[in-house]
Amino acid sequence: MRENNEDRYLVREGRKATLLAVADGVGGEAGGETASAAAIDALAVGFFNASSGQPVADALAAAIRGANDAVLGAAGESGQKGAASTLVAAAIDGTSAFIGNLGDSRAYLLRDGEIRMVTADHSGDYQSSITRFVGDPRGVQPDVFVETLRPGDRLLLCSDGLTRHVPDADIASTVRRKDLGAAASALVDLAKSRGGEDNITVVLYAARRTFGLADVRRNFVNLILALLVALVVGGTIAALIFASGAYPIAR
């Protein structure tokens, strides 16, 4: 094991959404550590301070851009030029999950026993080189993907310490474990047992098995809409009846 852990993670529930993230610092000495810590902090601040009217996808993209500025700033302050970090972040709002990434930390969706990679690595032709990252003076362009979560789905965010050593199929079978915490530590153990020496960080999220408050809220809005439709239609009928009744009728 390396002494300094350059990986950082975040799990925070907020009013806007639940925010999960994994950042894997790159760059020698303490630079990577500084970068991943700064990226995670700035991401959380940026995301949860976004105005409540801002769409979650926009807020996430903006927070990732903010993290880029923060990492550049932190690297400048500490004199560690070139410090950078990968970042994968998921903002979960009810059944909608918005997932953004830079670099080679990944998000996977596990559904019905099958695994699907949600993000695309921004990696170069050489092993462990990345083409997009936080701490890029040219600015960043995160990819943001959208998933509609179903009951029983699990979302996995991880650094390349996991995926470099554990094939997707093994990740899928390990994550299937009922206990979320046990599944997460089993993933890390698996990577270690296969020779993983890099930092290995995983964040595992399980979608609700039942309807949550957010769904109720969404359904409530639908109900209100239905009542409005009924009111408008009912009003029209009443008006028509009234109008036709306004004619005195022969007896």
Add this chain to the structure above:
Amino acid sequence: MASEKSGQIRAPGGARLLATRYRLIERIDEGGAGEVWRARDEKLDRNVAIKLLGADADDAFRARFADEARRAAAVVHPNVVTVFDEGRDGADAFMVMELVPGKTLREIVAERGPLPPHEVSRLIRQVAGALDAAHAAGVIHCDVKPANVIVDPEGVAKLTDFGIARAARDRDEQELLGTARYIAPERVEGGPVTARTDVYGLGLVAYELLTGRPAFDGATSEELVRERLVGPPPSLRHARVGLDDRLDAIVGRALATDPDRRYSSAGAFARAFSEIADRDTDPTSTLPRVGGLRPGRGWAPPRFDSSVAILAVLAVLLALFLFFSSFQNRALPGANATPAPSAAAAGTPNVVGKKLSDAISSLQAAGFPIIEWAPGEGQGGQCAVVRQDPPAGTTLARNGKTTLSYIAGKDCTKKGD
């Protein structure tokens, strides 16, 4: 080994020789349609791929297998897997094809997730070239999907599996061959299969490469089919934020349910797609505005789900019921014409000489619903109106009364006599 060359030998664990020429080396793939082997053509001394159909396949399947070879052989293009030979070996049918080392687009997406637009563009252009060549040769592929495109290590994409392809002039036999996930709407509905059927398939491939998942992700065949027949084509924005809106529109057009609204050729689609997607070559170019998709706490148009739809339909039905019942209860006997307020300002129509029932109808139709009638004296047949008071042409208020006199008769207020 030398002895094996002389005939069909299937020694335990040994390599089988097909038609005294093709030695099976390694099974690459196995599916409902049989097996695919890496093999050696011992006559021409080269590696080939062989698709093998076992003895248990039914006749229809065999006939299609021979068709497939002929159709694929008709298409010569660098982006089409070339078919060399076709034949029988005992009870087995086989097809000899160019061996393309590499991975299918399906495997690539599983491994790498969504691809950047400029890379998708490069792949789509190649497959479009293959499809345009097939269409020019009169062959519709009918099963364009990521698993049927192989990409070699140099990045050359090759279209394969003309297993359910048909000649452009063939009638669709209404067989739902192929995967429900990738089937075109017109094939579900038994409509004619054209080049635009393959444009749809290519659109699905583009969608899947860009988003890392199939455009339709229903769990059952029924769901998959319903998804594509009902509602608008899938939007990229539901899967990936920040792509150029024009890309969404272009893929949406390729995926139009109505074939006439799609691009007329695969090439036309690929050109439109590339024009936008190729601008994305610099991965660190300035950040485009990220389009808002599903706002969180801010107000968003709620999805119009089934409960709303059902309530709305019920409300409309209720409205219609009340609307019509109100007229039936309140209108005059035998009449259900709507009083026209504007007409009421004009004069009353002349109804003298008409039958009483017709006179009532026409007065009501003209907007004068208040009518009294009594038998009177005058010249005319039974039920004929002999006098109208006030006389025709009087400007009468809506609630003004018209009195009619008529020659007594039987059922004079009944219509239709």
